[in-house]
Amino acid sequence: MNSTTAAAVQYRLKEWAAQIRECQNRxxxxxxxDWCASHGITKADYYYRLRRVRQVCLEDLPSETPAQQxxxxxxxxxxxxxxxxxxxxxxxxxxxxxxxxxxxxxxESF
Numbered sequence: 566m567n568s569t570t571a572a573a574v575q576y577r578l579k580e581w582a583a584q585i586r587e588c589q590n591r592x593x594x595x596x597x598x599d600w601c602a603s604h605g606i607t608k609a610d611y612y613y614r615l616r617r618v619r620q621v622c623l624e625d626l627p628s629e630t631p632a633q634q635x636x637x638x639x640x641x642x643x644x645x646x647x648x649x650x651x652x653x654x655x656x657x658x659x660x661x662x663x664x665x666x667x668x669x670x671x672x673e674s675f
Contacts, residue, residue, distance in 0.1 A: 578618055581618050584604070584614065588611065
């Protein structure tokens with residue numbers, strides 16, 4: 566990939582990350598479909614963009630990061646990571662019984 570293409574991809578991903586953060590901070594009671602309609606994108610486009618941004622964030626995670634970790638249910642699990650490109654990610658963890666799987670949040674600096 567040449568430098569112009571790489572810059573265009575990075576710019577697009579930054580725009581998408583901003584849209585995703587905005588959607589995640591939408592007013593209570595507003596659905597993703599309603600938010601997408603009011604911003605001129607389809608639900609399919611929103612979820613495609615969300616998937617691509619998450620994929621790029623996950624690619625920056627070091628390979629030694631465990632895919633799963635066990636956290637006692639009474640503890641709040643968080644972690645921080647600074648990617649080689651400078652992104653700071655605060656992982657959100659979703660509970661699956663007593664196992665929790667790390668899902669990085671979209672970094673503000675992305």
